[in-house]
Amino acid sequence: MHPAPSVIIFTVLSGLGFGYLTWLGLGFPAVTGWTAFFCFAIAFATAVGGLVSASFHLGNPQRALKAFTQWKTSWLSREAWISVLALIVMGLYGFCAVFLDMLVAPLGLLGAVLSIATVFSTAMIYAQLKTVPRWNHWLTPAHMVSVSLAGGAVLALQWRAALILLVIAGALQALHWILGDRRFAERGHSAETATGLGSIGSVRMFEPPHTGTNYLLKEMVHKVGRKHAQKLRVIGFIALILVPLVVVLAAPANPFTAAVATLSYLVGAFASRWLFFAEAEHVVGLYYDGGAKAS
Amino acid sequence: MTQLPAQTQKKLGLVIDLDTCVGCHACVIACKGWNTENYGAPLSDMDAYGGDPVGSFLNRIHSFEVQPEKGPAQTIHFPKSCLHCEDAPCVTVCPTGASYKRSEDGIVLVNEDACIGCGLCAWACPYGARELDQAEGVMKKCTLCVDRIYNENLEEVDRVPACVRTCPAGARHFGDFADPQSNVSQLVRERGGIDLMPEQGTRPVNKYLPPRPKDTMKELGADAADMSPVTGNPKGFLGWLDKALEAL
């Protein structure tokens, strides 16, 4: 899939923001007043910034409200609802914390659940797609939620939780890569099934339907070099998991160390998310130059 | 709406005959022409006369080479447009309800007024049947020429999709798959029509007729009875000729 910056920014930032909001909602740390103001400002800025970035991906963002109508079937619609609810609830919770010096625990709990549900529904947008075997797996939400919570824990200065979550996120990330590499083949999709011509013999593309490009090729038949991907995986893993882990293990929890760990986390998360898209083979590639097969 | 209708009254769709398609792209352009002037926004072409032209098309012709175990490779021209799936994943992922499947005839459509251009439906389609129009920012897909097939301003013979009407080889057939007696149902039965990527579970309505067996002619040796020489006749060819002429 085409690693569109807007979508990468969206998933990374909103993941981090809602992860942070989850912790704040749970009362870790239990901040009020000016401190709360800063905490919530950061959380909302990332979460909302991510959501706004997502709208850059839309052809007609002015109609975005319509995206709330199909919550019964559409994960994207659900995500719209849940994220807005999460923001409202956490907004109320934050308002009470900042201006009333009051931590309304049930509201916080609800907000936390909604925040993490937002990340889950974002993940499900991808995980539901049978057309992208690498994504179409429980690991996708598990991985995204764990990364989100881990990042949130770092920002929330929850070193112990961060430690555990980073380990989990690291494991899930590795597993997502390893299993993901096999998903396409496991599903049995091939040029033969795509064309139904397998009963005659082996199938390869002779001529594409157009010599130039098209939306599908730009959007879905992105190919990334193996070596390039390996390098990025290493960088991503180090920055996303290992560096924050070292910080958490070796340094005291304070805003400065959290900022260092978060910056590294963000670099890693962008790399990991870039790969999440770039390495995802869409089955439509089978109709083109072996798209999926070759990468 | 994004929910799929429990059932559709008709199942309209296309049968595409891979044994007859010569890969001429006529259907591609007839489709582009009709759907540019009709349903929804025009199908735009970006950088139309430049270095990297990209336009929206609802129907495209791929070409494959198939290598059987024995015999020469075969070239197969392979038209592809929306298959109007019964379990259309493109519909259920749509957050706005812009994508929907008509309960009347099963046609899968995009209501462009509601489409936010998120692209998710195109991601959900295994067949590459949807393209986001770059100028309009809305999703484009085969409409099964819904504005032709019921159009009372057209003569009855012309109430078929533009691609079907134009196909010079007659490789495209339009009809109701819910009716076992329809032309398309019969073709599918007789010729063993197949689904594309059945493992995706989309249950496509459109069916493909596989190419008939090719290169089946058996080689004949010099002693083949079919071609035994008349020149072997004692009087040679002339002798044979004389006899044959007598018999005329």
Add this chain to the structure above:
Amino acid sequence: MAHTEPFLETSPPVSDEIRKTTCYMCACRCGINVHLKDGKVAYIEGNRDHPVNKGVLCAKGSSGIMQVTAPSRLRAPLKRTGPRGSGAFEEISWEEALQIATGWMEPLRKSAPEKLAFFTGRDQSQSFTSFWAQNFGTPNYAAHGGFCSVNMATAGIYTMGGAFWEFGQPDWERTRLFMIFGVAEDHDSNPIKMGLGKLKGNGGKVIGVNPIRSGYNAIADEWVGITPGTDGLFILSLVHELLKSGKIDLEYLTRFTNAPCLINEDPASEEHGLLLRDADGKPIVIDRASGKPMAFDAKGVRPDLAAQFEQDGHTHRTVFQHLAERYLSDDYSPEAVADKCGVPAGRIRAIAAELARVALEEAFELDQAWTDFRGERHEKMVGRPVSFHAMRGISAHSNGFQTCRALHVLQILLGTVEVPGGFRFKPPYPKPVEAHPTPHCHSKPDCPLDGPHLGFVRGPDDLALKEDGSPARIDKAFTWENPMSAHGLMHMVISNAHAGDPYKIDTLFLYMANMAWNSSMNTKGVMDMLTDKDENGDYVIPRIIYSDAYSSEMVAYADLILPDTTYLERHDCISLLDRPICEADGAADAIRWPVIEPDRDVRGFQSVLIDLGARLGLPGFVNEDGSAKYEDYADYIVNHERRPGIGPLAGFRGDGGQTGRGGVNPDQMDRYIENGGFFIEHVPDEAAFYKPWNEAYQDWAVGLGFYDKPQPYLFQLYVEPLRRFQLAAEGHGKRQPPDHLRAQIREKLDPLPIWYPPLEDDHVSETDYPVHALTQRPMAMYHSWGSQNAWLRQIHGQNPLYVSSKIWKENGFRDGDWARVTSVHGEITVPVAHMAALNDDTVWTWNAIGKRKGAWALDEDAPEATRGFLLNHLIHELLPARGDGLRWSNSDPITGQAAWFDLRVRIEKADRQAESQPVFKGQNSPVGKGPDVVRQKVRP
């Protein structure tokens, strides 16, 4: 939430008005319905009532709207301001343009009309443009047939009185086995596709003979991936097998062909090899019942195929015996030819057996009585459901004429021409050679030519030679080098004019041919010749006038441009006088008419010719008082009469009810428009088959004015005119060939089909150049001008060189690689791609995708100009020099057909390039550039 759906208007208005006219994007000339909204073209679809396409339309036709809105359309007459080739022009008025043109032409007409060479490319108005040229008086006129498919046309006319091409078609309804040679698309493109669909629907089988398996060959049931240039040998081997096993239609041969005609066998005779004729010049046959010689068409005669006859001391035996002797030879056995053809012997035999089985065992009868030309009544029509079609794959080789001949002989031996289930002619064909004119070339100052330029020579007397034996025509058509060049040699015009060989010309007047690019061999050489200057600094070809509708490569090389309209903006006439739109079941012709008005200062070229004709005072274009005879082309179409009662259009003549023959009808054009832009007269059932010999057909044809009296004739297995040239080469007769051509004429102009290797094989080493390089037409592109079409260019915006698995492996190619392709003449470096369904020793690419930078109003970085390429750079119009000081044209030695597909190359892996090589400096665009975004919609 219940399932709800938005409101949808399923009956939107389709358009305000439909205007019916004729498509122009190829010579198929389908009928189209042009839907207009607010007076603008909104949508184009096929016309269901039209005899050619019956409603279907190809990709080019359906995208006509993009042709009419193309940014590359010329806007006004242009006068060159920069050097030739630069594309620097100024727009001028029509009056100025016409004055310049007349100023150049008038003195030539008064002094030396041959100094105007008028060549008209893929002209759909040849009967008109040739009429103009004839009245101007220049011998130098032809259209594009010489570089296109004259082998096919000529072999067909000489053998059967009609050709494949678009002049005939299989009986698609009834044929069971269809064999197609060397066709990618053809002129009859929609009908072939419709036919293939019908045939397959009926359970019929298709055998495709083509080195490349794509398009029609992709859907063929059996693919014969033959080695290029060897079809003749393959076909003659089929003939060998059929003869050897006696599986031929003797009855048919006896009655309808010259198989029983008698050949003079005396080497000492002046008539050696000619047919024995009676006092009236009619070929003689021996009646099998009486053993007596009789005229071939004598009442009741049953010609004897096995006859031998002595007269005046000369022995005569039948054509059939000569034919059998030749092809029964083991030289033609499948085993002998298999390696050369790249087709296993067992497969050749199997195909022969299958042809014989279907032709003979699946024969059937139609319950239709008819009377033959000998007056004999037949109660039934015997059908043989085998049919053939072929095109440039066999035609565009230097052995193409003989190969096409061989194929016709095969068809005839099986008795499958003009019979139910077989190959059928479209009126006004069949028409024997005798019904065609001979070429005319005698020009005098201020005087029309002595007759039509092009024709069919019957022997050396008809050659277009001057008194001194030198060529009369600039293209050297109808000379000893290529005596039967019935369509001229447009591909030699620039080269000969540049060389001043046979003489110099002054003004080159071209219409509708991209000669500076894809329609020329040796493209770079041609560009150099067009820009070459003499010692005085003047262009070697002094003046070039060109009519195009678009900003093509050729535009840049002309001094004066006469901009044409597009096809929806003008009158046109697709006439029975040249290449009509007939079907086997009907005579039909058609018009174009301005369904929209041009929004630019352009004029239909034919109307411009009419204006020029009047300004020059050409007979035929002015009245006695010197005033213009026709207002414009539309006026000419309606009012011109070629012979009394016969004009460009056959329908609605006289009072509107007469067909074929009839006086001028001033309402004719309106009647055509009312009728959907065409006219068709159906062939009566009794006349539907056996047309050359069918009394009912002959009478019908005379009635329509195809000819003035019945002209039944025999199919010519043995083509006597060829023998007349051989006789000359052997030293007989007054007109003698130059010595260096004697051997060629003796060998190649054999009256019975032969096979010889493509001439390039003689001139270049097969080890140095082991690979055959071909082009194919993409179905969705028309030569160079699809690239200006925003829709089509996305389908074919660049062209890789497709290479066979063998060559792919040998060179270790991988996806994305490039190759250097070298011929004896030149070198290109281009992207490669792999194709498995391809003859081992062959590479190919799509034709005419590559573009010169700046042409067609495309951006300079257009893929057509950066990655697209032409094979033409590798092909020369002359064969490599042999050290004899002579210029040997790379053409068929019989017809002059350009031998595009003889090309041999060598392939080597090359470094990845930024652009396909060679790269040429860009040309200025006299029309600017196109818009970035196209959103075609008349009414949202």
